[in-house]
Amino acid sequence: xxxxKNTLLAxxxxxxxxxxxxxxxxxxxxxxxxxxxxxHLAKVLRTLGRAGLVRAARGAxxxxxxxxxxxxVTLMDVIELFEDISAPKSTARRTGRRAKAEAGAAAFEVExxxxxxxxxxxxxxxxxxxxxxxxxxxxxxxxxxx
Amino acid sequence: MQAADLExxxxxxxxxxxxxKAPYWGEILRRYGGGRQQRFFLVxxxxxxxxxxxxxxVRDWEFGSPPCGWVFGIAVRPDARLGGIATxxxxxxxxxxxxxxxxxxxxxxxxxxxxxxxxxxxxxxMAAPSIPLEKDLG
Numbered sequence: 001x002x003x004x005k006n007t008l009l010a011x012x013x014x015x016x017x018x019x020x021x022x023x024x025x026x027x028x029x030x031x032x033x034x035x036x037x038x039x040h041l042a043k044v045l046r047t048l049g050r051a052g053l054v055r056a057a058r059g060a061x062x063x064x065x066x067x068x069x070x071x072x073v074t075l076m077d078v079i080e081l082f083e084d085i086s087a088p089k090s091t092a093r094r095t096g097r098r099a100k101a102e103a104g105a106a107a108f109e110v111e112x113x114x115x116x117x118x119x120x121x122x123x124x125x126x127x128x129x130x131x132x133x134x135x136x137x138x139x140x141x142x143x144x145x146x
Numbered sequence: 147m148q149a150a151d152l153e154x155x156x157x158x159x160x161x162x163x164x165x166x167k168a169p170y171w172g173e174i175l176r177r178y179g180g181g182r183q184q185r186f187f188l189v190x191x192x193x194x195x196x197x198x199x200x201x202x203x204v205r206d207w208e209f210g211s212p213p214c215g216w217v218f219g220i221a222v223r224p225d226a227r228l229g230g231i232a233t234x235x236x237x238x239x240x241x242x243x244x245x246x247x248x249x250x251x252x253x254x255x256x257x258x259x260x261x262x263x264x265x266x267x268x269x270x271x272m273a274a275p276s277i278p279l280e281k282d283l284g
Contacts, residue, residue, distance in 0.1 A: 074264070123257060128273070131263035139270065 007082040009036055010044045014078050015141070017054060017066035018134040024063035044082075051081050068134075075137065076129040085126060147179050147187040147199070154196035155189065158221050174201060174219075186242050190222070190231045198222035200235040202253075204246050209276060214250040215243030220262070232265055254278060 003011075012034050016025060027045055031038040045064055048054040055067040068077070079085065147155075152175055160166040178187035184204040190197040201219035208216075217239060222231045240251055252274050255262055 127257035127260075127263065130260050131267045133264060133268065136264070136268045139268070143270065 003079065004082060006040075006044055006047075007079055009034060009041060010048055010078050010082055011075065013041065013044060014048065014053060014066065014073070015134060015137055017064065018070045018073075019138055019141075021066065021070070024057040024065050026063045047081050048078070051077075053078065053081075066134075070134040070138070073134050074130050075132045075134075076126065079129055147175065147189050149175060149179070151189050151191070151196050155199050158196065158199065158223055159219075161224070162221055178203065184246060186239050188235060188238050188242075190226075190235055192226075197226040198231045198235055200232075200239045202239050202243075202251075204243060204248055211252075211276070212250075213246075214248050214252055215240065215246075217251060217253040220253075220265075233269065236269055252276075 013030050016030050016033070017023075027041050028038050030036075031041045034041075045054060045056075049056060049064075053066070053068045053073065054064045057063045057065055076085075152171055156166060156168050156171045159171065174187065178185040178201055186203065187199070187201050189199045198221055199219065200217060202215060202217040204213055204215050205211075206213045217236065220232060220235060222235075243251055251271075253266060253271070255266075257263075
């Protein structure tokens with residue numbers, strides 16, 4: 001599973017908010033830290049806001065803060081907002097009957113078997129993302145800092 | 147872990163898994179109870195009420211790995227969770243492993259067991275350099 005740029009930015013942003021609970025962070029501050037365009041980040045934050053993971057703060061200074069529980073929100077809760085995490089289809093299944101007819105049964109079987117292996121890898125990745133909360137990630141960041 | 151605690155351990159496991167496995171737990175007590183060498187069966191006791199348990203041992207060169215601690219069972223009553231009991235149980239068994247001279251602890255659990263996977267992750271556990279494999283014997 002390769003994560004898109006938006007997904008990585010969303011994960012970094014959510015972890016920034018999680019590291020400073022209750023604090024309001026300006027989007028510009030995060031954009032600068034991760035060398036992203038504020039415009040790009042704003043779109044990511046809107047998606048996170050619609051999902052209820054971050055909340056835009058009103059009033060002087062504005063900014064954003066985390067709305068979710070760091071002990072409950074997992075990496076997958078963020079990733080699934082930006083990635084298609086539905087069950088992976090094997091190449092053979094994706095191209096369907098027409099491809100089967102064209103490529104022949106032998107090719108179909110090989111592609112199908114490759115799909116099984118790729119699916120195995122995907123399931124492990126998903127289980128990993130589901131098992132790691134924001135709080136656990138913050139602990140990991142802290143351990144790696146030492 | 148005392149023999150008198152066994153019934154409560156069976157209850158906790160049955161309440162979580164939906165399967166009552168009294169003979170299995172009796173065998174675990176026989177093999178792991180009483181502070182046997184390299185084996186641990188610990189319970190969290192609050193005024194006589196068993197709130198949770200952990201079972202594990204130190205295995206030498208299993209799967210080609212240098213001696214390390216294995217946790218193969220841990221559970222806390224649902225109404226006693228979020229109080230740090232599982233953390234205390236894991237810490238206690240890890241202390242036991244350390245006393246035996248090992249510096250690594252491992253466990254193995256189902257991919258879809260998100261609750262317990264998240265717990266072990268929160269304790270700093272990461273993917274091990276091993277991959278469990280299986281096949282149907284039909």
